Amino acid sequence: xxxxxxxxxxxxxxxxxxxxxxxxxxxxxxxxxxxxxxxxxxxxxxxxxxxxxxxxxxxxxxxxxxxxxxxxxxxxxxxxxxxxxxxxxxxxxxxxxxxxxxxxxxxxxxxxxxxxxxxxxxxxxxxxxxxxxxxxxxxxxxxxxxxxxxxxxxxxxxxxxxxxxxxxxxxxxxxxxxxxxxxxxxxxxxxxxxxxxxxxxxxxxxxxxxxxxxxxxxxxxxxxxxxxxxxxxxxxxxxxxxxxxxxxxxxx
Amino acid sequence: xxxxxxxxxxxxxxxxxxxxxxxxxxxxxxxxxxxxxxxxxxxxxxxxxxxxxxxxxxxxxxxxxxxxxxxxxxxxxxxxxxxxxxxxxxxxxxxxxxxxxxxxxxxxxxxxxxxxxxxxxxxxxxxxxxxxxxxxxxxxxxxxxxxxxxxxxxxxxxxxxxxxxxxxx
Numbered sequence: 001x002x003x004x005x006x007x008x009x010x011x012x013x014x015x016x017x018x019x020x021x022x023x024x025x026x027x028x029x030x031x032x033x034x035x036x037x038x039x040x041x042x043x044x045x046x047x048x049x050x051x052x053x054x055x056x057x058x059x060x061x062x063x064x065x066x067x068x069x070x071x072x073x074x075x076x077x078x079x080x081x082x083x084x085x086x087x088x089x090x091x092x093x094x095x096x097x098x099x100x101x102x103x104x105x106x107x108x109x110x111x112x113x114x115x116x117x118x119x120x121x122x123x124x125x126x127x128x129x130x131x132x133x134x135x136x137x138x139x140x141x142x143x144x145x146x147x148x149x150x151x152x153x154x155x156x157x158x159x160x161x162x163x164x165x166x167x168x169x170x171x172x173x174x175x176x177x178x179x180x181x182x183x184x185x186x187x188x189x190x191x192x193x194x195x196x197x198x199x200x201x202x203x204x205x206x207x208x209x210x211x212x213x214x215x216x217x218x219x220x221x222x223x224x225x226x227x228x229x230x231x232x233x234x235x236x237x238x239x240x241x242x243x244x245x246x247x248x249x250x251x252x
Numbered sequence: 253x254x255x256x257x258x259x260x261x262x263x264x265x266x267x268x269x270x271x272x273x274x275x276x277x278x279x280x281x282x283x284x285x286x287x288x289x290x291x292x293x294x295x296x297x298x299x300x301x302x303x304x305x306x307x308x309x310x311x312x313x314x315x316x317x318x319x320x321x322x323x324x325x326x327x328x329x330x331x332x333x334x335x336x337x338x339x340x341x342x343x344x345x346x347x348x349x350x351x352x353x354x355x356x357x358x359x360x361x362x363x364x365x366x367x368x369x370x371x372x373x374x375x376x377x378x379x380x381x382x383x384x385x386x387x388x389x390x391x392x393x394x395x396x397x398x399x400x401x402x403x404x405x406x407x408x409x410x411x412x413x414x415x416x417x418x419x420x421x
Contacts, residue, residue, distance in 0.1 A: 036394055036395035036397070036405065037395075039395060039397050039398065039399070039405075040395055040396065040397040043397035043398075043401055044397070046307075046309035046401055047307060047308055047309050047401060048309070049308075049309050050305075050307060050308025050309025050310065050401075051308045051309075053308070053309070054308055054338070121339065122338070124339065125338035125339035125341070126338060128338070128339060128340070128341045129305075129308060129338055129339075129341040129342070130308060132341060132343075132421045133307060133308060133421070136396060136397075136419075136421075139396070140396060140397075
């Protein structure tokens with residue numbers, strides 16, 4: 001496989017991470033616990049969709065197969081998606097959403113920070129731009145972890161349970177394969193061990209401030225880089241892709 | 253559609269036309285003042301305009317592109333090559349003091365230098381955003397996220413009016 005093919009594979013991972021998280025957060029529209037949170041979650045969703053658009057537009061150029069960014073989003077099936085498993089977890093209650101956001105936002109922050117060093121111009125540019133937005137995301141979710149953890153007995157119990165449930169999905173965020181490893185060696189993709197180390201430090205700091213316990217590492221769910229997902233992704237795609245599938249080639 | 257005649261405008265004149273295109277969400281300032289237009293060039297009878305998106309998901313970006321085409325078309329440039337430039341990333345540091353004053357007069361508190369929320373997690377101290385209606389410093393943040401990607405929500409504890417703040421990025 002060529003380096004270009006490795007980059008394409010890597011871009012699918014990045015684009016799908018942002019797209020699926022964007023879709024999950026968009027599900028909160030008009031259902032937020034407060035007006036400010038409704039606005040916050042949907043704003044963050046929009047930022048994620050924007051990143052997905054940048055990535056899929058670039059992918060369309062690289063693959064040069066006549067596809068558009070919309071084709072990438074709306075015309076693939078579950079096993080053709082490469083997002084990390086954690087972003088497809090259902091929204092649950094607000095605490096579940098915040099826990100998922102925090103664990104993933106902290107990853108995105110450190111991931112993009114490392115990616116700004118990429119020797120690939122597009123990736124470095126994408127990282128520089130996205131990092132600025134993700135800073136706001138991780139502040140939002142991180143501060144909520146502290147409010148909920150160091151909050152009432154009920155909020156503390158619920159958010160601890162949310163984090164405990166999601167922990168087994170965190171390992172998959174750092175998954176790599178031969179293709180990504182080759183890109184890391186070439187200075188194009190970041191070093192995931194560095195990202196993981198920094199992620200742990202951030203998560204430990206925030207959980208400490210929130211008077212919450214960091215779960216023990218145990219079995220980690222995996223398989224997303226091979227297109228293996230939970231049942232949840234199918235339902236999410238059914239929702240997201242319905243219009244394009246029911247009315248092919250419909251345009252605004 | 254090709255330009256059938258030579259391009260009669262200079263690069264400076266094209267910049268001046270682009271400076272008349274308002275930001276659709278904040279019509280007080282132009283897309284040039286916003287720092288969205290990065291470069292204008294003419295080569296082999298083709299006009300190229302390099303633009304940079306503000307926020308990744310900003311829906312106004314498409315509108316900027318359409319407006320650039322429309323405004324230049326009215327001025328005889330029938331075809332424009334628009335190039336999306338991601339690097340250097342757009343920053344509110346590119347807003348001039350004049351542009352910031354226009355924002356304030358329009359009713360949006362302008363970004364305050366040096367408070368870029370690089371404050372990664374609890375590290376940035378509180379900043380004071382004066383109320384755009386009454387100038388009081390007794391204001392508080394309602395939400396870091398507002399009606400558009402670029403704005404946060406504040407409220408004034410003196411005049412009790414809410415207002416938006418153009419976030420530093």
